[in-house]
Amino acid sequence: MLTGQMVQDYSMLHEKLRPDMNYDIIERPLFIGGRAAFFYCVNGFVSDENIQKIVQFFLGVKGSEMPKEAEAFAESYAAYGDVVLKQDISSLITAVLSGLGILVVDGYDSGLVFDIRNYPGRGVQEPEKDKVLRGARDGFCENVVTNTALIRRRIRDPRLRTEMFQVGDISHTDVAVVYMEGIVRKELLMKIKHRLKQMKVDALTMSQESLAECLYRQKWFNPFPKFKFSERPDTAAAHILEGGLAVLVDNSPSAMILPASIFDMAEAADDYYFPPLTGTYLRFSRILISLIALLLLPLYVLLMQNPQWIPECMQFIKPAEEINVPIVIQVLILELAVDGLRLASVNTPNMLSTPLSIIAALVLSDFSVESGWFNSEVMLYTAFVTVANYTQTSYELSYAIKFFRILLLLLTALFNAWGFAAGLIIPVWAAASNRTIGGMSYLYPLIPFRWKELKNRLLRPRIRHRTEE
Structure with missing residues (x-):
């Protein structure tokens, strides 16, 4: 926990981040309103322009204007970017290593965390695997924030939820669960969220495959896939609107689509x-x-x-x-x-x-x-x-x-x-x-038999227009 005493807080952060040994860890000493302060970030995860704007703004704060509480300081002077307050040292260190910037000020027992990430990565060009003859030519990339934006661009509804989790005691990998509130199967959603929160693993070394093996541990010898992977945002958005959910892992250019039956595996974007x-x-x-x-x-x-x-x-x-x-x-x-x-x-x-x-x-x-x-x-x-x-x-x-x-x-x-x-x-x-991760039959709607849904799985249905009553 931050103590509010700069000498002690600085020594704890410096000992953990070791900017003297890590050339990519930036440690910038500042004086804000006559108080000692330090700004931390990772070089390459944030742009120099963003750092300059934040530092330049805080250097103009006068000592007579400094509030007594960190909350008031954030509300009055933290005008750039998304800002949250954290007191735990480990949370602040994880934030820095995740690409965020943190500011600790003498006298405040909370640090300011700025979301000014600018990850290096490739664009959203069409994926090599999931190509289509007709349709959208964009695809997921390795940035989880960009991937959630590609889905939200297709579903402009306030019920769309994107909950973020951190998995891995060492890697702290960002995992986003995307679903439609009121449409998603609640039992499936609660099961996935519970398993993500209770997951005990050092690191997701192979991104989605590591996560898939931790989420579904039964019957590993059954070769039929339990998850559907897609690099297409339109495929993920369509499944979300049908009551499923998509799991996005940072550093992975594809979405895990749940639940996935054998009929889901056989579908392709060109069908629609x-x-x-x-x-x-x-x-x-x-x-x-x-x-x-x-x-x-x-x-x-x-x-x-x-x-x-x-x-x-x-x-x-x-x-x-x-x-x-x-x-x-x-x-x-x-x-x-x-x-x-x-x-x-x-x-x-x-x-x-x-x-x-x-x-x-x-x-x-x-x-x-x-x-x-x-x-x-x-x-x-x-x-x-x-x-x-x-x-x-x-x-x-x-x-x-x-x-x-x-x-x-x-x-x-x-x-x-x-x-x-x-x-x-x-x-x-x-x-x-075989069973899906939600507990349903892998052959649903064939087993148990549901003719109406089976017909929609075998035949490409037309888009029906709703009639207003």
Whole structure:
């Protein structure tokens, strides 16, 4: 706690912030109204112009004008920026390290905290992942204040709430919960706020993923994603208006959307930027392609193990060349190779992307078939499945489909038709037994069945105009 005695308060702040060792901590001694004072901030988090305005204004205060209480001083002379009073030393230190400026004045047992942050960061350009053919081209950035502003720009309603929390005993990461009061599900809101307040963690080292693992600890082995991540403000705003909420983490350019069912994962912004018929077609195409991506390769392995099941009109699907390596081994090698190329493309500098593309084309080309390791039919079906994975807007859902596809492949190869049947039951069971963070079924509104809501999930509904009574 601040004592109001400058010698003691200065020594406590100086010992914790150590501006003599940290070149980016600014410690500015001042005399305000004949009293000793110190201003603290982090260089790079605030602009020099803001510091100059605050310091220049306080230097003009006369000793006869100094109030006895810090509250009166803040009301009379702190005219620049958002100002709050704090007495706790740890709160003042956290404020400085969060980008705020603090002013402690001799004789006052409270410090003035100025919100004059000006974080360095990139703009709100369209995200690389959540692109659309039509619609807004802005996206979230790493600044949580900017991200909340992007949502409020779309929802100009006084019921929109943006509550801020600090999570992490060391990192003190800002976490904003955005929702519509009166529309949000109260049970979900109370549960999220309670878990954020009771969360015991040192730091959110990986931003949203660290927070997600702390919020939802059950059934980590179930690959179906429990959260929907989006870098689009319009997607987050639409979900908020439907009764959900968005969790924004500072330093993360995406929003966690809660609650998220499997139908939420399958939706995309393009569904609503086109007419209802086109949007419904896009949604059905995405769902159908995902099912094909799950079943195509295991079904092909099953038919190759049981060639007598192949009808006469489908005999062309049999490999034309000699099979040197078992088909299931070929598929597993190609699955691993595709993931390897994906990781390589992420870590490859732009100047080397062309050589990587050439090498990838050589690896997955006729040379692979001519070497005898792979059959052209397996290469074709694997290529289709690889492209199909990119139809999903959610990376987590596409990898969940991939994991279940590999499991289905292994079960089919080991136990034939019975393994294929078991491999179909496992993902259905995993989805049915899964729960959203709000406790609802992951398959809602299919389980429990609600036809009206299910129809809106499968078909792109029209925007209905309210009629005034």
